[in-house]
Amino acid sequence: MAPVPDTTATLEDEQRFFDHAREVREKARAQLAQAVSAAADNKARASLKKAAASDETHGSPQDPAAFLRIDTKDGECFYVGNAGVRDETSTPLVYSWKARYIAQLRAATHTAPGDVVRNRTYTTEPVNRVLRFDDVVLADLAERVAALDDPQLAVIEDDALLLDALDRERSPDMRQIVQTIQAAQSEIVGAEAAQLLVVQGGPGTGKTAVALHRASSLLFNEQIDADQLLVVGPNPTFTRYIASVLPELGDRHVRQTDVTRMLDVTVTATAHDDPAAARLKGDARMVGLLAKGLRDRVRTLDDALSFSVRTMPWRVRIAPDDVAEIAARYVGSPYAIGRVRFREALTAALASAVKKQAQDDGDRVPGDTATLLHPSELENAVERVWPQLSSQAYLRDLFGSLERLVAAAEGASISADELQLLRRPAAARLADQSWSREDLVLLDHVNAAINGDLPGYQHVVVDEAQDLSPMQLLSIRRRSVDGAMTVVGDIAQSTGLWARDTWDDVVDVLRSALPVRLVELEYGYRVPRSVMALAARLLPVAAPGLHVPTVVRDVEPGPQLVPVPTGAASLAATVRTAVTHHSARGRFVGLVCPDGRRAEVVAALDADDIQWHDADSGSLDKAINVVSPVGAKGLEFDAVVVVDPQAIVDAGPRGERMLYIALTRTTKFLDVVHPEGALPTLLGGTRAPVDPPAPVAPVAPVVEPVRPVPDPAVVAPDSAVVSPDPAVAPGPAGLALTAMQRKMIDLVVDELEAPTLEVLSSSFLPRELWPVVLEGVAERLREL
Numbered sequence: 001m002a003p004v005p006d007t008t009a010t011l012e013d014e015q016r017f018f019d020h021a022r023e024v025r026e027k028a029r030a031q032l033a034q035a036v037s038a039a040a041d042n043k044a045r046a047s048l049k050k051a052a053a054s055d056e057t058h059g060s061p062q063d064p065a066a067f068l069r070i071d072t073k074d075g076e077c078f079y080v081g082n083a084g085v086r087d088e089t090s091t092p093l094v095y096s097w098k099a100r101y102i103a104q105l106r107a108a109t110h111t112a113p114g115d116v117v118r119n120r121t122y123t124t125e126p127v128n129r130v131l132r133f134d135d136v137v138l139a140d141l142a143e144r145v146a147a148l149d150d151p152q153l154a155v156i157e158d159d160a161l162l163l164d165a166l167d168r169e170r171s172p173d174m175r176q177i178v179q180t181i182q183a184a185q186s187e188i189v190g191a192e193a194a195q196l197l198v199v200q201g202g203p204g205t206g207k208t209a210v211a212l213h214r215a216s217s218l219l220f221n222e223q224i225d226a227d228q229l230l231v232v233g234p235n236p237t238f239t240r241y242i243a244s245v246l247p248e249l250g251d252r253h254v255r256q257t258d259v260t261r262m263l264d265v266t267v268t269a270t271a272h273d274d275p276a277a278a279r280l281k282g283d284a285r286m287v288g289l290l291a292k293g294l295r296d297r298v299r300t301l302d303d304a305l306s307f308s309v310r311t312m313p314w315r316v317r318i319a320p321d322d323v324a325e326i327a328a329r330y331v332g333s334p335y336a337i338g339r340v341r342f343r344e345a346l347t348a349a350l351a352s353a354v355k356k357q358a359q360d361d362g363d364r365v366p367g368d369t370a371t372l373l374h375p376s377e378l379e380n381a382v383e384r385v386w387p388q389l390s391s392q393a394y395l396r397d398l399f400g401s402l403e404r405l406v407a408a409a410e411g412a413s414i415s416a417d418e419l420q421l422l423r424r425p426a427a428a429r430l431a432d433q434s435w436s437r438e439d440l441v442l443l444d445h446v447n448a449a450i451n452g453d454l455p456g457y458q459h460v461v462v463d464e465a466q467d468l469s470p471m472q473l474l475s476i477r478r479r480s481v482d483g484a485m486t487v488v489g490d491i492a493q494s495t496g497l498w499a500r501d502t503w504d505d506v507v508d509v510l511r512s513a514l515p516v517r518l519v520e521l522e523y524g525y526r527v528p529r530s531v532m533a534l535a536a537r538l539l540p541v542a543a544p545g546l547h548v549p550t551v552v553r554d555v556e557p558g559p560q561l562v563p564v565p566t567g568a569a570s571l572a573a574t575v576r577t578a579v580t581h582h583s584a585r586g587r588f589v590g591l592v593c594p595d596g597r598r599a600e601v602v603a604a605l606d607a608d609d610i611q612w613h614d615a616d617s618g619s620l621d622k623a624i625n626v627v628s629p630v631g632a633k634g635l636e637f638d639a640v641v642v643v644d645p646q647a648i649v650d651a652g653p654r655g656e657r658m659l660y661i662a663l664t665r666t667t668k669f670l671d672v673v674h675p676e677g678a679l680p681t682l683l684g685g686t687r688a689p690v691d692p693p694a695p696v697a698p699v700a701p702v703v704e705p706v707r708p709v710p711d712p713a714v715v716a717p718d719s720a721v722v723s724p725d726p727a728v729a730p731g732p733a734g735l736a737l738t739a740m741q742r743k744m745i746d747l748v749v750d751e752l753e754a755p756t757l758e759v760l761s762s763s764f765l766p767r768e769l770w771p772v773v774l775e776g777v778a779e780r781l782r783e784l
């Protein structure tokens with residue numbers, strides 16, 4: 001009988017249990033290895049070896065036997081480890097954290113304890129030595145935190161293991177969080193598979209971590225094979241970043257991909273659609289248009305089809321209406337399958353016509369009269385009515401012909417102007433046709449419409465789902481057997497052409513007969529409190545009505561706002577100083593740079609031979625990663641340097657959301673380097689946002705009087721890196737200046753610049769009005 005210690009167990013009792021459980025586990029591992037070497041033949045050995053290699057049921061030999069023990073009110077106790085352990089009688093000694101029942105027990109809180117009385121966590125040292133344990137008795141906890149404002153927050157803040165995990169340095173690989181999964185997260189991890197579960201949560205609330213742990217738990221509980229699970233992310237860099245979590249959890253063969261690589265297409269995107277065309281191509285109305293366009297490729301004939309009949313002097317004919325009637329039976333099937341059925345049905349109709357004619361004429365014919373038809377004649381006829389088509393040929397022909405488009409749009413409520421957006425010259429050779437990213441999604445859709453859906457996955461996990469177009473969502477939905485999915489994202493981080501304010505349309509597209517559930521994660525684990533306070537200033541405009549996650553920790557120092565006076569220092573040089581400062585301290589650095597600033601920033605890094613990695617290219621590097629704001633989604637770094645936040649805001653619609661994303665990528669340090677006077681008003685600057693997002697209010701540039709706590713420090717740019725801007729002293733147009741005059745003008749401009757900027761900055765006038773002020777000054781000077 002296993003020596004399971006009771007609730008009064010001492011450290012020695014616990015150690016005895018840990019030793020026993022580990023011994024049992026290692027014995028089982030050794031038995032499996034022995035079975036491999038004793039296998040009768042090579043084939044059996046290979047398959048056992050494969051099973052042993054992929055059999056993570058024993059976890060790693062380096063794992064402690066358990067990391068948690070849960071005691072329930074009916075006196076039961078559950079040891080929880082990375083892997084389950086059973087004794088010789090198959091009695092569980094340790095439960096895998098993946099077991100649904102365990103996940104449900106871990107969802108207990110002091111306010112909703114359920115059966116749980118006490119949680120005991122263990123601190124161990126390699127391999128299995130128990131150094132100490134810490135108990136949390138839920139009833140005591142409830143008493144202790146009852147009077148506090150946010151008792152749940154107090155509980156989290158008290159979790160030393162969690163805070164320790166959060167404080168650890170980050171790397172290009174995301175880590176598992178098995179030991180420190182929080183109650184609300186555990187509830188999601190262990191939730192039933194058969195539903196559409198949408199997880200909304202602010203930056204760093206653990207959505208990605210939870211989704212991946214849920215995937216692992218589903219594989220364990222639902223007995224589905226790893227290749228029956230699909231994980232879809234937004235881009236290859238993100239996929240690489242999360243790729244090691246599932247293997248670390250013992251699940252090695254799950255397909256993890258991104259929304260574009262997932263598609264069933266053989267071409268890559270080389271063309272770019274303008275936003276209006278791209279948006280239309282992502283619209284669900286394309287489904288109707290593509291379907292009608294495909295149906296239109298099945299032709300109706302004006303003349304009868306006529307076929308010769310082997311050994312007979314006569315021909316057999318079939319009237320156009322009869323051909324159309326046969327074709328109509330199959331137009332609802334996938335196109336290529338419909339074509340096969342049409343061919344079969346046409347052949348059958350002709351065969352019976354041959355039989356009848358032969359009988360009428362008294363001719364002797366074989367039982368299977370279809371053999372009297374010529375296959376090539378049949379194929380030609382089928383091709384006339386129901387031409388073979390590839391998805392590429394179909395889409396090229398459709399977009400290349402206004403006539404086809406107009407016919408296809410019938411009933412799809414797409415206007416003539418919109419159809420023009422889809423038009424593009426058809427390349428003579430299919431291989432020369434270029435395709436956009438949005439086209440690839442359509443090609444995937446057409447592939448399914450032609451060949452039928454590919455075999456689906458039992459469960460699909462979608463991360464950063466808030467940005468996907470309806471056509472992308474449909475491409476994901478098609479890959480799910482029955483709509484069982486876990487969809488995670490953050491509406492406040494929804495940007496791009498399909499930026500949305502609710503999950504409603506996502507649910508509408510993905511929903512199946514299964515139940516739908518939306519849950520929200522409330523606590524933020526990544527972003528330090530002071531950084532979140534700064535980023536949260538954007539939310540009233542970026543995503544009004546959405547909650548700021550309650551942050552569980554703070555890190556000193558808070559965010560640094562680094563103004564760079566125009567003409568006094570180069571912005572890029574200041575950025576370079578900031579990133580090298582962090583990388584010199586061994587930090588994993590993200591340099592979030594708007595496209596318009598990228599060239600000067602990377603030139604400054606290159607000029608000093610500073611190694612950096614292009615994070616938009618598909619992977620991350622240990623040190624400095626330059627990343628676009630959109631590419632930064634889902635990623636995190638020890639230190640983040642955000643370049644020219646106003647340029648990020650101005651770069652497109654929903655600019656405040658883009659900046660919100662950029663600011664919330666850090667686990668510790670944040671530097672915001674901005675041209676002096678060009679800090680977004682919402683962050684405390686004096687300039688109005690240029691493109692307030694429609695249609696949400698308020699759009700007025702409210703200079704928020706409440707400073708974040710603690711206030712972001714405003715630091716002077718490091719004088720060591722300040723390099724003077726090139727002198728600028730063009731004379732007014734038409735005024736011929738001598739070289740000496742130019743030089744003098746340069747000097748005077750230099751002298752005037754700083755005080756002028758000071759006056760303008762303190763004027764609260766939007767920056768775009770500053771030249772107007774200077775023109776006014778020039779006007780007055782001319783009048784002197």
Ligand SMILES: Nc1ncnc2c1ncn2[C@@H]1O[C@H](COP(=O)(O)OP(=O)(O)OP(=O)(O)O)[C@@H](O)[C@H]1O
Nearest residue numbers: 177180181182203204205206207208209525526634
């Ligand atoms: N329970 C936990 N224990 C330890 N670390 C955690 C826990 N929950 C979240 N984290 C850590 O917090 C960080 C943020 O998690 P994650 O990336 O999953 O958040 P997210 O909600 O997906 O963020 P974003 O919306 O910005 O993509 C990660 O480093 C993750 O490991």
